[in-house]
Amino acid sequence: MIWLGIDTANTPLSIAIVENGKIITEENTSTPINHSLRAMSAIEDAFKRSKLEPSEIDQIVVAEGPGSYTGVRIGVTIAKTLAWTLKKPLIGVSSLQSLATNGLFFDGLICPIIDARRKHVYAGVYQSKNGELNQKVEDKHISFEALIHELSAFTEPILFIGQDVELYQEELEEALGAQAVIAPFQFNLPKASSLINAAKQMNKTESVHHFVPEYRRIAEAEANWLKANKKG
Amino acid sequence: MKKDQYILGIETSCDETAASVVKNGTEIVSNVVASQIESQKRFGGVVPEIASRHHVEQITIVIEEALKQAELQPNDLDAVAVTEGPGLVGALLIGINAAKAFAFAHQLPLVGVHHIAGHIYANQLMQQMEFPLLALIVSGGHTELVLMKEHGSFELIGETRDDAAGEAYDKVARVLNLPYPGGPEIDRLAAESEATIDFPRAWLEADSYDFSFSGLKSAVINYKHNREQKNEYIDAGEVAASFQESVVDVLTTKTRKAAKEFDVKQVIAAGGVAANKQLRNSLTASFNELNIPFYVPPIALCTDNAAMIAAAGSSMFTYGVRGSLDMNGRPGMELKSWNK
Structure with a gap:
């Protein structure tokens, strides 16, 4: 079983090929390079290094968001086009769950955070049990303040994971004290291998044509339109 | 016997998700367009983020339909041509990344096409282009006069200094409270009415082929305000x-002046505003009088479509132009010749 994993949901880029539970190749970078410049070339490089033809993969996994709208769309467009034209099954995995998978061995709760600007974040709460993640709080777009409020319902230690945690580290430690555990830097990059690991535990296949990003937020113009039309 | 050439074209530069297969650069085998007009109507114009979201929903469906209607398999194709720019960057990126993934999956060459070259080459799908040729490109984003001395050669001889013609149409339609898209509405209303108001015409310098429509747009707005106040x-x-x-x-x-100065053999019009009936009639009459063949594609090939991208891509492919997997969306891309 050969898996291709693609994550372009945020600044980092991760492309992996996993064969029979082993990573054959994985490229992880976090440079401010537009994903359109690098993602497809990185996929080509991964196939070359693995000495595989595109048609030899069995399963495609993609980070479906939340994250940068354009970033998520690049990965999703590549993944759904490959899945459709090569006739391979596709699985979408939350980019927050992918980060949480990096903290799979944490004894407590895991809270992946992706910054959404204006003091808002994308976040969810997960807990690992016997090497599998359970979702405790659904992924959502939420103000940082409201997130802190939601987290106050828990008493277990909480691992905060993701590159954007540092933006909120002081406030997290202030609000939660010793309950807040900050993940060491080497766990903060989203990895396509984590994505594949998470996908393996999911019993689902997407309808490729209808697969779209999980933005976790409606477009601003759409929100304004809905507001205006509710009033009227 | 020479083998037939099949190019898959993909276009997502604005609010149409489109795919098409063109044979030998001149014959449309399939031409599929998924329009977002119904959705974008709510906002009175194209919202880039909404456009990008719709493109992701439609892209594989549209490409599959184009191949199905063409009754072709990916390995029957010679290349994939995609709009590289100009346009809305987020929208362009959907077509570009789908094209790259498709090309990679089937090890096909990739060609990045300039959207305006596509509009010009829409004509190649109707009749052979004859050179020197003068192209008038009029759309929501462009107003340009381009001189072509041969295939793949473009010389910009005039362009708008402010608003594109289509942009002026959209703004005036909004001032008149007409539904979106405004161009066809203005054309329809104009056909039933008489031009009684003396709005300005910006001729600019005597020897210039440039355009300017912002003064005209302001004149319309002022006219409305004055009447309203009184x-x-x-x-x-x-x-x-x-x-x-x-x-x-x-x-x-x-x-007309440019066609005479450059002694062209053919004049063509292209772009969304070339669908305007009065403009088509006026240009047709003018070039009939001069005895210069004038062509404008049918409306479905004037508005954004992928057949025109495949047609331009076919010429580029024949000249050896190749794109690569690091292709990016280029919102401000310039039209460059590809015949050298």
Whole structure:
């Protein structure tokens, strides 16, 4: 079983090929390079290094968001086009769950955070049990303040994971004290291998044509339109 | 015997998700367009983020349909041509990344096409282009006069200094409270009314082939405000007809002058505004009189489509132009010759 994993949901880029539970190749970078410049070339490089033809993969996994709208769309467009034209099954995995998978061995709760600007974040709460993640709080777009409020319902230690945690580290430690555990830097990059690991535990296949990003937020113009039309 | 060439074209530069297969650069085998007009209507214009979201929903469906209608398999294709720019960057990126993934999956060559080259080459799907050729490109984003001395060679001889013609149409339509998209509405209203208002025409310098439509747009807005202040009735039909007459007059006169100066063998019009009936009639009459063959593609090939991208891509492919997997969306891309 050969898996291709693609994550372009945020600044980092991760492309992996996993064969029979082993990573054959994985490229992880976090440079401010537009994903359109690098993602497809990185996929080509991964196939070359693995000495595989595109048609030899069995399963495609993609980070479906939340994250940068354009970033998520690049990965999703590549993944759904490959899945459709090569006739391979596709699985979408939350980019927050992918980060949480990096903290799979944490004894407590895991809270992946992706910054959404204006003091808002994308976040969810997960807990690992016997090497599998359970979702405790659904992924959502939420103000940082409201997130802190939601987290106050828990008493277990909480691992905060993701590159954007540092933006909120002081406030997290202030609000939660010793309950807040900050993940060491080497766990903060989203990895396509984590994505594949998470996908393996999911019993689902997407309808490729209808697969779209999980933005976790409606477009601003759409929100304004809905507001205006509710009033009227 | 020479083998037939099949190019898959993909276009997502604005609010149409489109795919098409073109044979030998001249024959449409399939041409599929998924329009977002119904969704974008709510906002009175194209919202880039909404456009990008719709493209992701439609892209594989549209490409599959184009191949199905063409009754072709990916390995029957010679190359994939995709709009590289100009356009909305987020929208462009959907077509580009789908094209790259498809090309990689089937090890096909990739060609990045300039959207305006596509509009010009829409004509190649109707009749052979003859050179030197003068192209008038008029759309929501462009107003340009391009001289072509041979295939793949472009010389910009005039362009708008402010608003594109289509942009002026959209803004004037909004001033008149006409539904989106405004161009066809103005054209329809104008056909039923008379041009009684003397709106300005921007001729610019005597030897210039450039255009300017912002003064005209302001004149329409001022006219409306003045009438409103005096509590006078505004006849939207008369405003539409007078505005359109000014636009058509300038476009026709400048195109005609350029055609004579450069002694062209053919004049073509292209782009969304080339779907305008009065403009088509005016240009046709003008070039009939000069005895210069004038062509404008049918409306479905004037508005954004992927057949035109495949047609331009076919010429580029024949000249050896190849794109690579690091292709990026280029919102401000310049039209460059590819025949050298």
